[in-house]
Amino acid sequence: MSLTRQDVEKVSLLGRLLLAPDELDRMTLQLGQIVGYVEQLGELNTESVEPMAHAVELKNVFRADDVRPSLERSAALANAPQHDSECYLVPAVLGE
């Protein structure tokens, strides 16, 4: 299956990346090559194979639901590009 430029453009919106026209062209070519390589997995019959998401078989880890100290607000905001010392500030979304 080959990837079209339109596919890549759609994925760039889903992935929240804005790609320049030349980047879209390059990405279409390179993703196509990589996805083509990945398609060799289709050679394997995996019908009865359980998927393995993790190397360590995980079990739930429980702990008491206690309130504990966490990162202070000032520390959480310290790296924000824009904040008003209480909240993160973003461009207006409502009432545009």
Add this chain to the structure above:
Amino acid sequence: MSLTDCTAAELLADLNARRVSSVEVVKDFSARIERVDSKVKAFLRYDGDAALKQAKAIDDRRARGGSVGLLGGLPVAVKDLICARGELTTCASKMLANFRAPYDATIVEKLRAVDAVFLGRTNMDEFAMGGSNENSAFGPTHNPWNLNCIPGGSSGGAAAAVAARMATLSIGTDTGGSIRQPAGLCGVTGLKPTYGRVSRYGLVAFASSLDQIGPLARTAEDAALLLEAIAGHDPRDSTSVDAPVPKYSQTINQPLAGLKLGLVREHFGPGLDSEVEAAVREAFKVYQSLGATVKELSMPHAKYGVATYYVIAPCEASSNLARYDGVHYGYRTDVAKMNDRLAEEAKSMSAAGHSAAVDQLDNSLVRMYRQSRAEGFGAEVKRRIMLGTYALSAGYYDAYYLKALKVRRLIRGDYDAAFKQVDLIAGPVTTTPAFKIGEKMGDPLSMYLVDLYTVSANLAGVGGIVFPCGFSRSNLPIGLQLQAPPLAEERLLRAAHMFQKATDWHTRKPPL
């Protein structure tokens, strides 16, 4: 001999006997960094004064007869994707160029607790994505053995710092081979522990089910010392394994009687450089002369490792890197300029009568995400986000992600079957010695194939160690890789140490 030429074990013995002070050790390493790092560029930042201050405090405590931890004043370099409170943690990305971590990673706490001295932060591929260190937003690291060559990635800075004698010990991370591959290409000893052996709390995540922190050092003995300091269960990391930590540095000398090594037929196929193959086969002979047996076996799914990895890792990366949105931390585009451009786009579309297109135009917030991420991330990171987003998107999930998870189980099955027959799997770590900077940059797929021999261990979650077993005619290091069943790090370290007692490849020093 300069202190920088000593191994960590030698330095530690001298420090503990007070034949040398931590201040003297740190001064020698700082001087070495000043002298050679302008050529190698292994460090993104190093702070000689802060290191001296730490060293002095440890020296004073020792002089007063106070207790001193396992690493008692040894300087350690840390890859720049591990959080240390108040310090820059950039992941070699423009996105995090000004990010100061608000807390310590567990491994940083552990290193402080055993009195390691923090020497500086090492260069890497951006967000640990790459096999050559060329993806760093701050420029590549150079291989100390040949400055025109790559050091391997993504822990290239960590490996080069050790190879160039700018640090005896360093911390790297391995998602698809990022400790082992640069260890092989720089001629040092690097260990990827079993998944879960070392806490990942405070490690900037790339592909969470594959990432693992581990040591890089000059010898297996030194790697044992560092692993002992950093391994162990951490309740803050839900994937951390709750198992006791052996005293690796104490058991390293116990011989491995009747060691059974597995030679995987699929590791010696087309594409393997003849010099690499010769050095690896020579290493088998060394083990045989030490009493080991070599058994040939097959891992039929080995050749699917790279394809499986390059679905799973980008899928996890696209999810983990969603947090870089220009809101909470990291780079944000110039919003005023961006809004002006957005308004212009809307105007020109309306003028051309494309009212439907105007409706579909990003709103300010979405455009801010998209533009911040586009400007903050480098090409390889964008490629992997795109690949992962594609593979997880509606209609492709089953064909790519789910399929890869199933093949992952088959790859793990190969390991389980192999370890019923042998103690360790031995083979090459890379197909060729270090290649030239720039050689593969235009061809991502050929760069991905560099990981052929390493990715399967991450998919299966098993441990692996790499150490030098020869040199090419052009004097570039060649590494041997040993892989072990889960939690058999002791076995890996002892087998590597056994080889290093019988050979002197690991003692060679690059011409700097």
